[in-house]
Amino acid sequence: MFEDMPKLEKIWLTIGIGSLIIFLLITGVLAVSMGLNPPDGMETTIEPELVDTAPPFDNTGVEKIGPNEYEVTMLSFMFGYDPNTITIPKGAKVHFKMTSKDVLHGLHIAGTPLNLMLQPGRVTEYTHTFKEPGEYLFVCHEYCGIGHQVMYGKVIVED
Ligand code: CUA
Secondary structure (H helix, E strand, C coil), X not given: CXXXXXXXXXXXXXXXXXXXXXXXXXXXXXXHHCCCCCCCCCCEXXXXXXXXXXXXXXXXXXXEEECCEEEEEEEEEXXXXXXXXXXXXXXXXXXXXXXXXXXXXXXXXXXXXXXXXXXXXXXEEEEEECCCCEEEEEECCCCCCCCHHHCEEEEEEXX
C-alpha cells in the first residue's frame, strides 16, 4: 500500500508518527524517572456527604499547632472557601488540609507554587512556608460552575 504513495506524503507521515513516538517517550521517561505524576497528597478519603459534619472539616479555620506552625482546615464549595481569609505570621509553616463539599475545585495561591486540586471525597494536604509578608490572593482554577470567577480568598502574612 505504501508503494503508490507520493514521496511527500511518506515524509509527512514519518514526521507525524515520529513526533508521536517522541512525545510518548518524553511523557513516559518523565513519569518514570522524575515522578511527574497527576496531583498527589490526597490519599485520605472521606464521605463527600459528610465533609462538613464530620472531623476535621466540621471545625474549619486556622489553628496554631507549634511554635511557628499552623494548620489550616479549609472547605471549598460552590462558590467559596471556608475560611476565605487566613492570617498567619511571616515565616510560619502552614499545613493546608482541604477538600470540596460538592464538585471539583482548585486552589492556587498567587506568588507561590501552591496549586492544588480539591476533589469531593478526597483530602488534599500541602505544606508551605510564607517567607514574605503581604497579601496573597488565592483563586479557584478548576471551572466549577456559574460562580467560578467569584471563588477566591486571601492569605494575609503579617510581619
Ligand atoms: Cu470552584 Cu472554580
